[in-house]
Amino acid sequence: KMEDFVLKVLNECSIEACEEVGLEGNGNYEIDSKIETELNGCFESCTWKLLDEIPVREQFQSGRCWMYAGLNFIKRNLLASFHNQINPEHRQFLIDNLQFSTSYLVFYEKLEKASAAFHDAVETSHLSIDDPLVSYLIRIGPVRDGSDWNVFCRLIEKYGIVPESIAPDLKHTRNTKQLNSTLNRRVREHFIKIRQLIDSSFLGKDDPEIQKYQIHALKDIYRVLIAHLGVPIQEFTLDSNESTLCTILNPNFNSNASHSMTPVDYFHTLTHERMKLSNYCVIINDNRRLFHTVYSVKYGKNTATFKDTNLDQND
DSSP: OHHHHHHHHHHHSOHHHHHHHHHHOOOOOOOOHHHHHHHHHHIIIIIHHHHHHSOOOOOOBSOOHHHHHHHHHHHHHHHHHTTTTSOHHHHHHHHHHOOBOHHHHHHHHHHHHHHHHHHHHHHTTTSOTTSHHHHHHHHSOTTOSOOOHHHHHHHHHHHOOOBTTTSOOOHHHHBOHHHHHHHHHHHHHHHHHHHHHHHHHOOOTTOHHHHHHHHHHHHHHHHHHHHHHOSOOSOEEOOHHHHHHHHHHOTTOOTTSOOEEOHHHHHHHHHTTSOOGGGOOOOOOOTTSOSSOOOOOTTOOOSOTTTTOOOOTTO
């Protein structure tokens, strides 16, 4: 398990070296030779060889590198789960056909970032508009490209994945400049409006009217996304290639039946409960920070806000 592996690495590293690096930043951080050998063996025998087999993808003029990295991690794990257990023909079929859509994820990534921005507007409404934090939240581009592993995990767990053949690259996912410009302008307008509503009406930040406006603002962003990216896929029917993939990866899959499934169902069918993304974490090596510590990014663009909000595509 990843959790045990992380603890093993941390516990057997030199605590003195950790403290020295964390406080002094001189880089004298040494891993026990036995652990180093184990790490190198793990990566060399499995990870790098499998990653070398996965074709490099082109993100064009967009900031989707983190999505491709996350999707390649899923693909690598699916290949690793059958390492030396499937014939070369099936293995090559998996490498060639396990292609997941980033266009599908971009839609929900932008929607969730907008939702988080509206949440931030409420949480910082007690601060002046000139406050450095408020200025930063407005200025940075609330729905700019780029994110991290934690956001990727939440997106997959909440929205699933779809084959690239079902949701191929689009003009506005290959070049996100216009999409981001439009979204950032609209999100900033709603951000200011939320603050004005709270200031002018003496409503508390938990008042139903404020939440009602947040829903209204989020629906506006939803419509902008549809105009640029189309209506996101809710359900799709597996073609012959997808059925073959599911048959190879999931022994309980019945390839003779007609299968229509949601993106979340598709993810669970492929992984067949072999992979839980929340079991994995990001390990950082930052000389400015103390080791043996869990960190989170305050006001990071997460998917926690409006978790139970379902927007009807007809709204």
